[in-house]
Amino acid sequence: MASTSPFTVKWGIMATGWIAEMFTKDLLTNPVSRDVHDVRHEVVAAASSSAKDKAADFLAMVKAPSSANAYGSYHELVADPNVDIVYVATPHSHHFQNAMLALEAGKNVLCEKALTVTAAQTRKLVETAKSKGVFFMEAVWTRHFPLSIKVRELVSSGAIGNVYRVIADLSFNKDAADGKVDFADSHRMVNPDLAGGALLDLGIYSLTWVFQTLYHTQPEKDKEAPNVVAAVNKYHTGADETTSVITQFPKHKSMGIALTSLRVGTDVDGHNSGGAAIRIQGSGGEIQVMGPAYRPLQYKVIKKDGGGRIEVVDCPIPRDEERDWGHGMFWEADESARCLRDGKEESATLPWSESIVIMEVMEEVLKQGGVAYPELITTDVYDAQSPLNTGMR
Ligand SMILES: NC(=O)c1ccc[n+]([C@@H]2O[C@H](COP(=O)([O-])OP(=O)(O)OC[C@H]3O[C@@H](n4cnc5c(N)ncnc54)[C@H](OP(=O)(O)O)[C@@H]3O)[C@@H](O)[C@H]2O)c1
Structure with missing residues (x-):
């Protein structure tokens, strides 16, 4: 046995x-x-x-x-x-x-x-x-959250028709009264020596939602690197403080709009009153994911012909009661363990090729915005x- x-x-x-x-x-x-x-x-x-x-x-x-x-x-x-x-x-x-x-x-x-x-x-x-x-x-x-897996399945199965547009935001209002943000200039969030800036730290989650819905869900042969148009506001340290990215996937006629900022927040008031952090918009309806984009706990499905009905699905993070802990990072660890067990060098959930394409997009955004990091x-x-x-x- x-x-x-x-x-x-x-x-x-x-x-x-x-x-x-x-x-x-x-x-x-x-x-x-x-x-x-x-x-x-x-x-x-x-x-x-x-x-x-x-x-x-x-x-x-x-x-x-x-x-x-x-x-x-x-x-x-x-x-x-x-x-x-x-x-x-x-x-x-x-x-x-x-x-x-x-x-x-x-x-x-x-x-x-x-x-x-x-x-x-x-x-x-x-x-x-x-x-x-x-x-x-x-x-x-x-990427490894059951919520993300479910949303990817919904997109792939055509539950909201053909997905043409995704709008995703991960922003934190760190605005400080003196025109600065609420991080010391030496902090890794804004320090160019530590690759500081909103895009690499937060915007990557907005791009994650664009990519896991518009790119990852495509058959391998249909995957296409997007065209990129970006606008960047720089902080006085030279790092990006507000960055907006349009990714265009021409073959599929779809677009992802990835937003990030250290000046305004996706969550306006700390009570999630600002609405969905991610909107996945299809010809037959829309999936809304409630933020934050890195740790979402709820999604909604709204069908075009649903007569006003909104399906609300909660996806709480399980806790180990004995340790009184459970943050949600264990699922990526479980995936790593399964890959090791099965002798896989890369995970199908976030393949190497996809990390490369996303990194290429971010590099292009930084180039367009004139953000440069040191040689070291x-x-x-x-x-x-x-x-x-x-x-x-
Ligand atoms: N997945 C997520 O949700 C998430 C959340 C936050 C951050 N992150 C990522 O995790 C990474 C670390 O972020 P963090 O918030 O944990 O940062 P952090 O609290 O500043 O910790 C970074 C650690 O790196 C080590 N380190 C080595 N050289 C350093 C240097 N020159 N300056 C500062 N630290 C140095 C330090 O540990 P030792 O002194 O012990 O070596 C330090 O404690 C970043 O890439 C960030 O994007 C991911």
Whole structure:
């Protein structure tokens, strides 16, 4: 009889910041609490670029098993033979060098969004993963939500007819009285040295909705890279603060409008009174997704001939009651585990080719808007001793 014990994946966490905490706490939840029985996760190590104590404090804070190793460098983490897969949770300025470090060490990699700063860097990572024969995926958690899967199914099945337009917004009102935004100039959200700006941090989710409805749902042979027209308002640091992108898919006569801003919010008042963050508009109706675009919990289906009826579907995030936690990042971890179990190097939910096309779109937007980042973070030449890998600030 076949074994029914779940496939176990051993994770190493690279960096100890905010999203590393969210993700690692999700990894430590019991998969059964989300009705997952075929895979499970172990946190076996974490590394800080600056100090071993920081990694040890991180592991204690997330309540990882005491057997987990704490490292004071990323180099040590990727050399740990006990680590199956590295989760890269550094600022996106660092992703290329950090993910290369792990791939070159032969590790599987799940790397936070935005995957890189340039499309050439993404292509280099993909080539490296391919040549090393390891799994590699951009960590766009939203793609793996049951809500996203359901919406993609609705689009593919023609539930709202032919989808011609998608309008998606992820914006936060961080406007500050003095003409600035509510981030210090050194913060990664606005600091060009850390690839700051609304597009790479937030706008990628607006583009995720455009791509997972207008691009991902197409048969492979019909997928087309879009034409791109963008407008960018720059912050005084040089990063983009409000960016609007029109993507046009000529073969399908469809358009995606991806919006992002640090000046106005999708959620106007903190009570979601502003309406849908995403509108997927078809010839036979519309799907509305209630924000935020990265962690949506509800969608609505409105049919053209529905007589005013609105189908409202809630998709709450399951919680592990024992750990009192559940954020929604565990689904991308489950997908990574299944790919490892099945010997897959890329996930069908977010294939390499799609990450590349999205990165190309973002690069084009930044070019049109005149946003430029420093050479240290845009080079596609891997350097194991880059300050981005050795923790020099
Ligand atoms: N999926 C999501 O919902 C989501 C949400 C937020 C952020 N993100 C993505 O996750 C990444 C990290 O964001 P975050 O909010 O976690 O950032 P954060 O809180 O600033 O953490 C980043 C971590 O990276 C490490 N790091 C290494 N070099 C650094 C440098 N020069 N400056 C700052 N940090 C450095 C630090 O950890 P050590 O000192 O321990 O090495 C730091 O704690 C970004 O790419 C972001 O886009 C994703």
